[in-house]
Amino acid sequence: MARYKVILAYDGTEFKGFQRQAGKSTARTVQNTFESALREIGWSGEAILSAGRTDAGVHASGQVISFDLEWKHGEAELAAALNANLPADVAVREVSEALEGFHPRYDAVSRRYCYRIFTDPIRDPQRERFAWRIWPPVDGGLLEATAGAIIGSHDFRAFGSAPHAGGTTVRRVFKAEWCSKESELVFEIQANAFLYRMVRKLVGYQVEIGQGKLELQAMKERLQDQCADLVRNIAPPHGLSLEAVEYVR
C-alpha cells in the first residue's frame, strides 16, 4: 500500500462541484466520479483527500488529490488506468508517489487560481464555457491598480467567510495581477489559502471598479477594518479555474 498524489484537471460545467455532498451521495461530483474510477482498479478506501473543494461549475487544471492504493505497476500505468475509467470531462494529468501521511490540503503552502473574462455585448457560446462575458467594457488600468491593492496580508472578511466558524479571515496574497491574453483578460491570484468564494468575490468587485461603478478607493477600504461588510458582487463560477497547488517539496 502506498500513498499517491494526483494532479487532476476537469471541465466543471457538468459537475455539482468537487466534493461529495452529504445526503446526496449520488450527485455527479468530481469526487464521486474519481472514486468510482479508483474502485474499478481495486481501491477500497472510504474517501480521497483533496487540496480544496471547488464549487459547482468551477474548473481545474491543477487540483491535487491523494489516496492510498495497492498498485503493482508504475505511476504512468496508474495514470493511464485511471484515465481509461474517467469520463471526458475529468482527467489525471500527473501521478506520483507521496510520502506516507501526505495531505493535499494541510501540506499545501499556496494555491493559484485564474479567472477569465472577456467583454462583448452579445452571447458567445464558444468562449463562455471557460470565461465570464461582461459588458460594458472595463478599464484595464483600473483593474491592474485594483489587483495591486490586494497583494499582501489582509483581512479578507469582506470577500468571504472562513471555512470554520470563528476561524481567521486573514490571508496572505503573494500574487494578484491581470494579464491580457488574446481577447481575454485573465486574473491570476496566488495566496497561502482562500476564503469561501473569495476569488469570485474579488473578481466581481474588481469588475465593478473597472466598469466605473465603484471607486478604486473602495477596494482599499474593504480591506480595512472600518468597512469590511461582506460584498454582494460575485462573479459566476464558469470563469474560475484552480490552476495549481504548491507544496514545499
Place this chain on the structure above:
Amino acid sequence: MARYKVILAYDGTEFKGFQRQAGKSTARTVQNTFESALREIGWSGEAILSAGRTDAGVHASGQVISFDLEWKHGEAELAAALNANLPADVAVREVSEALEGFHPRYDAVSRRYCYRIFTDPIRDPQRERFAWRIWPPVDGGLLEATAGAIIGSHDFRAFGSAPHAGGTTVRRVFKAEWCSKESELVFEIQANAFLYRMVRKLVGYQVEIGQGKLELQAMKERLQDQCADLVRNIAPPHGLSLEAVEYVR
C-alpha cells in the same frame, strides 16, 4: 415581410449537426433549435436557409443563415429576442436585413474554417472541447510546407466527395496556413467552397505528415490525378469551426 441575414455562433458538442435530419425531425440540431426560437417570435416558415451544413460536433463562430420574417422592430431587437429564446450553446451574433432573394449558400463567394490542435500525451478536459489533442508532436515546419501545397485550384477528390453525385471536386483554396496561438496550432483555410469533410481530411492527412508518418510529397501526389484515392485519415469534428462566410456585398 423582409429577408434577414443572421450570423450564428455555436458550440457544436451537444448538437447532432446543423441540419434537420430527414425522418429524425426531433433530433437536437442547430436548425431545429433555431427554428423553434424563431417560431416563438411569430415565424411560420418551413425551413431557414444556411450557408452550409456542419457535421455533428463541429462548431461555428460565423455560420450564416437566412429567413423571411414580419418584424416591426429594429435589427438589434431581433437579435435580442432570438437570443432570449436560444439555449446557451447557440447565439445570434449579428442581424441585418438582406436583399430579397438573398441565399446564404448560393450567394457566398468563400468560406473560412479554423481547425485547432495541440500536442499532449495526456487528456486535458479544458482544452479538448474545441481542439484536437494529438501525440506524438508534429513538426511545425512540415505542417506549413504541407499547407502551402494546398493553396490554389486543385481537384480535391482524395479529400472528400462532391455534395451532389457527379459534381465537380475542384475547389479553389485562397488561403491555407498554420499559426501558433498560445499552446495551440491553428489551421486556417479559406476556399470558394468545400467538399464533404474536406477540412477534417486535410487536417488528418497533414498531421500524419507532420508526425513523420507520411512524406511531404504525399500531399502533392494526392492533389494530382494519378494518386487521388480517397484518404482515410480524418480529424475529429471537435477541432473544427466555421469562422466566416464571405459575400460580394
